Amino acid sequence: MYDPASRRAADFIDRQEAAVSVAEADRLARDRAAVAAILDKAAEGKGLSHREASVLMAADDPETTEAMFDLAARIKQRFYGNRIVLFAPLYLSNYCINGCVYCPYHRTNSHMPRKKLTQEEIVREVTALQDMGHKRLAVEAGEHPKENPLDYIIESIRTIYGIHHRNGAIRRVNVNIAATTVEDYRRLRAAEIGTYILFQETYDPAAYALLHPTGPKHDYAWHTEAMDRAMEGGIDDVGLGVLFGLGSWREEFASLLMHAEHLEAVHGVGPHTISVPRVRRADGIDPGDFAHGIDDATFARICACIRLAVPYTGMIISTRESRAVREQVLGLGVSQISGASRTSVGGYATPEAEEENSRQFDVSDDRTLDEVVHWLMGMGHIPSFCTACYREGRTGDRFMSLCKSGQIQNCCHPNALLTLKEYLEDYASPATRERGEVLIRKELAHVESPHVRAIAEKRLAEIAGGRRDFRF
Known part of the structure; x- marks a missing residue:
């Protein structure tokens, strides 16, 4: 009997429940209304049960796959x-x-x-x-x-x-x-x-x-x-x-x-x-x-x-x-x-x-790390070397509460830019450094809080001057 609150592996990972989930998913995947309802729930950003997620995995038609991929990108x-x-x-x-x-x-x-x-x-x-x-x-x-x-x-x-x-x-x-x-x-x-x-x-x-x-x-x-x-x-x-x-x-x-x-x-x-x-x-x-x-x-x-x-x-x-x-x-x-x-x-x-x-x-x-960093930035990603949450005690339920509310972005976004700046100053090839400086200038405009943006700009300048290891 599946019991997520049990401390016994045989209860919280119940193989009969896994098999039933797959069988039920095969049935519901043919129900377009059921699939649409699960996608709507996923769009709320509060997660899905293993049974609901299994239905999406079974619904492998091109239309559902495209909707799932688009939604996954937006949720991330x-x-x-x-x-x-x-x-x-x-x-x-x-x-x-x-x-x-x-x-x-x-x-x-x-x-x-x-x-x-x-x-x-x-x-x-x-x-x-x-x-x-x-x-x-x-x-x-x-x-x-x-x-x-x-x-x-x-x-x-x-x-x-x-x-x-x-x-x-x-x-x-x-x-x-x-x-x-x-x-x-x-x-x-x-x-x-x-x-x-x-x-x-x-x-x-x-x-x-x-x-x-x-x-x-x-x-x-x-x-x-x-x-x-x-x-x-x-x-x-x-x-x-x-x-x-x-x-x-x-x-x-x-x-x-x-x-x-x-x-x-x-x-x-x-x-x-x-x-x-x-x-x-x-x-x-x-x-x-x-x-x-x-x-x-x-x-x-x-x-x-x-x-x-x-x-x-x-x-x-x-x-x-x-x-x-x-x-x-x-x-x-x-x-x-x-x-x-x-x-x-x-x-x-x-x-x-x-x-x-x-x-x-x-x-x-x-590939080398520099090649990976250059590649990531070319796709519009911010390569981050940040470890601030661990060191500031934002772990476990504290991290999750901030993440679920979206507030973690107020720390993570500027911290990513600061650690990227460190990488550019200390290790990057000339081409990677040039691409990174452009990305940092662009991303600073997306820091919503004017106060946080001002602090980030000041710290970026200090990193260029030789200081290291700032964090929000």
Whole structure:
């Protein structure tokens, strides 16, 4: 029995409810009045239930798709403006004791070189990332109690925060590590992490067991209930994600939204972010071996419909996706992307040779950060390196209340311009800097408050004069 307020994974992710949602969606998708009513509700910007969103996913006629895409773009603009937040993953270690069959880090992969960064190597990696212009990282590590204990993760976070190279600094570290205990989440919170991210991979318990045959990750309930423990431990920003391609995508889509509904019902705040990765080629991993791959058109519909269902939640697309795919979904609700990513351990300071191959997956968009920034601005987006909300305490329900009311724009828009200005001054190529200065002048006119605009103009001038790290 589906119960979003339950703390049991089997209740708040009920697979029978997911199946019923898909079947009901197939029936209602033929009812044009029902589809129109759901689109009208989505236009209010208050979200959709998993059943309502499933109907839109089933209604794949061109007219509905066009209406859904147009509405997703308008909803994203309403809540997030034209800002796109940039980040990079930092892989600390590929040691892992799990047996996940879709990941090359699995314990039985005997030919992948195992690596773990020392604190000195982390300094070199982060210095290289700072020299690109990055301010926000997502720390990644395999699950291994001996090689990657929580003490190592926390020490690494402290090292990252302590590195100040030229004008560079990492201002926010998000963390993507294995499910753990409430006490460990309290320790991560004390280490001042930003968002705790954990991909579910699949919400189908039967498929989950086959895909995770060995290791601690085999425990479906422990993994699925991790966000509740994280929030109990004081981490109020959490990030969900499904690895599309592992299970039936329509049921995975419904289950992902059920998880968001659960967090809202129990904790009063939904996920801070939702990621939508697809299975990608890696060492010993062939996406064709998985029966549920989705094409680009379906992927675009998933992104648009997530934006309608949870309009206040950030949506993340990584360099797993190609430039063409990322360009399309940026207009359908995506608000965060990675740039110039390396998915190998130690790949920023010293790019590894092909024969070494410690990558978790092959990158489809391998452009430099400057090229990505230039590209974003050319499409009318504001590349943002802002981390102000975390550092000002605008997290969890405080962030969500501001986002749902639209007030967050009063902070985020000028903050995006200030961090873009820092990037232009310190790291941009001449062509990117020229394009960015034009964009900043244009966007200043869109800052609604004359008082805020005046402060922003003053701070932009101070950044040009050498000062850094202003925030609203």
